Amino acid sequence: MxxxxxxxxxxxxxxxxxxxxxxxxxxxxxxxxxxxxxxxLPNNAGASLNVPAFISFITILEKYASAKKHRLSIIHDKTKAYERGYAELYRLYSQPDRFEFPLTDGSSLLMGFSHLKNICFKESKESPWIQSADVLISGLNRFLKAVYKDEFVNPELLELGKYVSPAIFDNIFKRGDSVCSNEIRKKIRDVIQETNMYR
Structure with missing residues (x-):
């Protein structure tokens, strides 16, 4: 300096x-x-942009599981850089007494989990769950990029996007707020509704 x-x-x-x-x-x-x-966090994992996303993800999962009365587990692919860090973050958020911390955007962070049971790590080749998640996220990523860039969305991707895009939901949780703007969320809804009109 x-x-x-x-x-x-x-x-x-x-x-x-x-x-x-x-x-x-x-x-x-x-x-x-x-x-x-x-x-x-171990391995300097706190420096990663993935950490805030992971915290948001486990909070959303706990809220969802609680609302639906499900008990869930997270299976994550083994990554040397983040495996111990994610396990430690999960422990820090899941073990305290239940507490909800409101954020300025209207969402909240949740601590003290009762429905998200644990996190474990496996090699991708050992877990069909991880392989399936990779395929699902890849497809969802293609759908959202196509919508964002005003490109053609083929019917298969559109079907996937209708059912798994968190950005199209308004009511249950504020899932899409931190990942896309209202303008992009509207764009996604418009693509889906426009296609439904021609069926």
């Missing part, structure tokens, strides 16, 4: 250099704090 300030001064950007220099200690403190927050 100091070299950036010096380069700014050399370029006669003294006002910006002074402001940046004055904020240097705060920037360094924030950077240090951010780096240390990544180390609370």
């Amino acid at each position: 100091k070299s950036i300030c010096e380069a700014l001064r050399d370029a006669r950007e003294t006002d910006l250099a002074d402001k940046l220099s004055g904020a240097l200690s705060t920037i360094e403190d924030n950077t240090s704090s951010e780096k240390s927050s990544h180390t609370f």
